[in-house]
Amino acid sequence: MEFRSLSVILWLIVFIHYGQTQALPRATLYIVEPESPVYTGGSVTLKCEINTYDEWTFQWYKQDKQHRWILVSQAEYYTVNRDTLTIREHAVIHGDPHLCRGERRDRPKVSQYSNSVALPVNALPTATLTVEPEGPVFTGGSVTLKCEIQSHSNWRYQWYKGSSRTAVSQSETNTFTIRSAADQDQYWCRGERDDRPSSSQPSNTVTLTVKGEAKAVLSIKPDKHVFRGEAVTLRCDIQWGRDTECKYSWYKEANTLYSSSTTQEFRFSPAEESHSGNYTCSGEDIGNSGYSQSSDAVTLTVTGLPRATLTVEPEGPVFSGESVTLKCEIQSHSNWRYQWYKGSRRTAVSQSQTNTFTIRSAADQDQDQYWCRGERDYRPTSSQPSNTVTLTVKDTSPEVSLMVSPSRAQHFITDSLSLSCEGQSDSTGRRVRRYTHSEKVSDCSSGWGSVTGSTCSISSLSTSHTGVYWCESESGESSNPVNISVTNGAVILDSPVHPMTEGDTLTLRCLYHDPKPSNLTAEFYKNGSLLQTQTIHTVSKSDEGLYHCKHPERGESPQSWISVKGLLRSEASFSVLSLLSRVMAASPYLLVSIILGLKCYKARGEN
Secondary structure (H helix, E strand, O other): OHHHHHHHHHHHHHHHHHOOOOOOOEOEEEEEEOOOOEEOOOOEEEEEEOOOOOOOEEEEEEEOOOOOEEEEOOEOOEEEEOOEEEEOOOOOOOOOEEEEEEEOOOOOOEOEOOOOEEOOEEOOOOEEEEEEOOOOEEOOOOEEEEEEEOOOOOOEEEEEEOOOOOOOEEEOOOEEEEOOOOOOEEEEEEEEOOOOOOEOOOOOOEEEOEEOOOEEEEEEEOOOEEEOOOOEEEEEEEOOOOOOOEEEEEEEOOOEEEEEEOOOEEEEOOOOHHHOEEEEEEEEEOOOOEEOEOOOOEEEEEEOOOEEEEEEEOOOOEEOOOOEEEEEEEOOOOOOEEEEEEOOOOOOOEEEOOOEEEEOOOOHHHOEEEEEEEEOOOOOOEOEOOOOEEEOEEOOOOOEEEEEEOOOOEEEOOOOEEEEEEEOOOOOOOEEEEEEOOOEEEEHHHOOOEEEOOEEEEOOOOHHHOEEEEEEOOOOOEOOOEEEEEEOOOEEEEOOOOOEEOOOOEEOEEEEOOOOOOOOOOEEEEOOEEOOOOEEOOOOHHHOEEEEEEEOOOEEOOOEEEOEEOOOOOHHHOOHHHHHHHHOOOOHHHHHHHHHHHHHHHHHHHO
């Protein structure tokens, strides 16, 4: 307000002195430097001109925030040089109004105020800094910084690290590559050039984070334990923390290079035992020259498929009409489905959930080689083919058979026993043999009986006579063996020594050592369960089992296995495995007898 009042008084004085006919000289203000445009951070020079009269001195005014014109003089931000005013760097503010006026000793002593000039300040070009790859990098990896300035050209680029104001690098290109990253810090850039604008604004900062080397992780599909013939895939995963083009290398047994490719997976099929070993992998970041740490070793084990083993019961040749059971055993894994093959055919003749396959009545067309294999829904999906077994079917019955008198399986001590070899031809050369735990295989003539022709007689039985007996001809043909048990107990079961035939009648009786009890009533059991009757009028395969009797005073008899054969011949005539599977619940006495039978059967086969 004071300044405006002073200006009015001054104008009145001039008007009175000169009159109304002559105006004061007019000052003109304009920008001398730079020509155009003005950029932030640059200096500006204003020039004040009055075209009439000489010896002017100049005054400079700037409008403050309250819109008052204040006189400026030589100060920190201004340089006055007669008719020019230079506003120094960093004091130039966009839109700041300035004006000037001249003064002199003679008349006219002042000029009019000049026009007002607002400083047109343009912001410096913006620099933008990007980093490739983005995100953390691993020790030893390559990083590229890129400084982009959209306007103007011919920039020189300066690169700064941390809080330092000294450039760590300067280049004509707008990229700066750190070849082997080690230090993490903040980076920024700026451009400089010879023309205006001579510099850009500082860029944004980017933070470089350096991690330890990326760790490779090796996995194996479908599993670290595979089977021969399966396909195996090795996969190498590396968490680079960014998208990258990578080269993968697989090693077997330490540093032996096994394969190398730009894909994460390496596959070999079919797998062989030779592929077993310790595998590792590593990766190379191709674009950034970085390397990962090697993975931990993973052990691949390749084994053969589980082996199937085929057995046949009974062993050796069978006769027409007999039953034959094939058994396929696979020791490892479970839930197998069993397939049965005959001869050279690759199509299974049968498939089952159980591991046995029974030919109910063997005939000549069944004679061939057989083998089996297992299949399942899980790995391993199949077993190896089993061994082959040859089934031989004969048309005739054995040449020789053993007759036992009395014809029962159980006997008391001191009883007598007669064993006779009978057949379709002359009985000359036939002998009775037995197997016991103490004597192994021996002939009747060795002292445990007396020989008359083809008959062996035992005058007084003892428990040592318990064993398996059979007839054997000079040609090596053997009869079906029978089991003889001798007990020193008071009760025995009158059970048949030979297998019964389906449809026969079975009558169970208890026999007693003298003296006989007055009460002959007894209970009869099958497989430990009480029977409601002692007579089975029509026996069938379901009647097979372990039988014994029990007297209320004399006690229990030993157990005997009663088997039933088909109308022709059956595997029930002598099935060692069947006997053993059912004898576990029997008395130790009977168990010893069956074991002796098994050993005898094997020994007879060896002889």
